[in-house]
Amino acid sequence: MALGRALGRDADIWMDYALVANAQVTPTLIDTVRSSRALLLVLSPSYQNSEWCQRELANFLDNNPPGGDREAVFVVEQYPVDRLSLHPRLQELTPVQFWVPDANTRTPELLGWPVPNQDEHNPYWEKVNYLANLLANHLRAPLVKVLQRPPAAAAGASPVVWVAGPAPRMAGYWDQLTESMRLRGWTVRPVSRDGYPQDGVAALREALDRDMDGARLLVQLLGDEPGARLPGSDATLATVQHAAAKALQQSCSGMKYLRWRPPEIDLEQVEDPDLREILFGATRCGFEQFRQQVLEALDHLKPPPPPAPAGDGMTICLAAGEKDQALCDEVGALLVERGWDVVSPSPVPESGENPQTFRETVDEIIRNSDAVVVLYGRESHLWIEAQYARTVRLLGRQNLALGVIEAPPGEKPPLKIASRNLQTLDCRGGIERDAVAGFIARLGAEHHG
Known part of the structure; x- marks a missing residue:
């Protein structure tokens, strides 16, 4: 209920009752874990000692590489846990502790035991609400296509x-x-x-x-x-x-x-x-x-992060409108093949996503990329111009590595952008692989040189 209120919609929650009973991990269970966007771990001695629980965790981590400084794992601590006994990727996470040390003896006291009272200021409910908001913020973030993780x-x-x-x-x-x-x-x-x-x-x-x-x-x-x-x-x-x-x-x-x-x-x-x-x-x-x-x-x-070598090791934000997603997949695959890392944010929020959170997340992707490349195919020229203005606002003109690839069809309105910072590549007759690769290399060389 708390997660639903924080998220603004019902969340699809699956609980592994089978693992609680230490049952064998089934292919169905593994598939469910792999397809989940977040994993909530309630740490206890029995969880840490369970071979099946550890396998469940390993499957989730294998299919959910860390995104920048974020993990898709949320840890609840019922009692103090030795950090070094945890999976290496969990050791630096801050658990949500549902226990407090006694002021005098320092022995752990479990919050809400045996039954939490209904006072909204009870530390137990404050922890529940805090955890719900952490999960909601993670679930509201838009999914992006990461063709190769940096x-x-x-x-x-x-x-x-x-x-x-x-x-x-x-x-x-x-x-x-x-x-x-x-x-x-x-x-x-x-x-x-x-x-x-x-x-x-x-x-x-x-x-x-x-x-x-x-x-x-x-x-x-x-x-x-x-x-x-x-x-x-x-x-x-x-x-x-x-x-x-x-x-x-x-x-x-x-x-x-x-x-x-x-x-x-x-x-x-x-x-x-x-x-x-x-x-x-x-x-x-x-x-x-x-x-x-x-x-x-x-x-x-x-x-500031050190500059990446020209044309090598760059992370590229590849932006395309709804009408150009197939083109985006084609160009993205080409760039990955040539050694660049590509992140392509969705052009619109998914159903139920908070628009403000969606915009903030895409802004963060742009800020953390070495270059932004916008694809101008069938999308409106207004959308392309808006992406230019957005990137300039976020990165500033002195730190701008921005290019536009003009793709088919050939007949379309010209872009109303007059700027020395904008690099363009004319591929209206068709995407030429070597021309695109050379364009990206020059974009990186001019930015970092």
């Missing part, structure tokens, strides 16, 4: 941001913020919000030094709860993390350390003097405003 980025190439381990009541905010960061290509440390040892200051500082090494930005979400004192010390998790972040900020020129506290916190009501001092210097605003502030800071810090 090669994976080199290991360790993703820039690092450190987000302090939160107090229990800040856990939901931590999940939302770190998910936004990962979607933008950042590596978040620590991997999980409950990943830091709290059995002593020395062990905690060692873990912090390891996670902060190489970080480009430091972030801490603060509440009004001081947390338990670490053994043998008056310090808490919040104060030790703050001290480590301040020390790194002071030793690294230009390092930013962003702190946030909810606007409803009254400093005069905070009894712990150390926590009150940390809160005093934190940004006081709504969470969404702070999240945007952090994302803007990340956008300024992330280095």
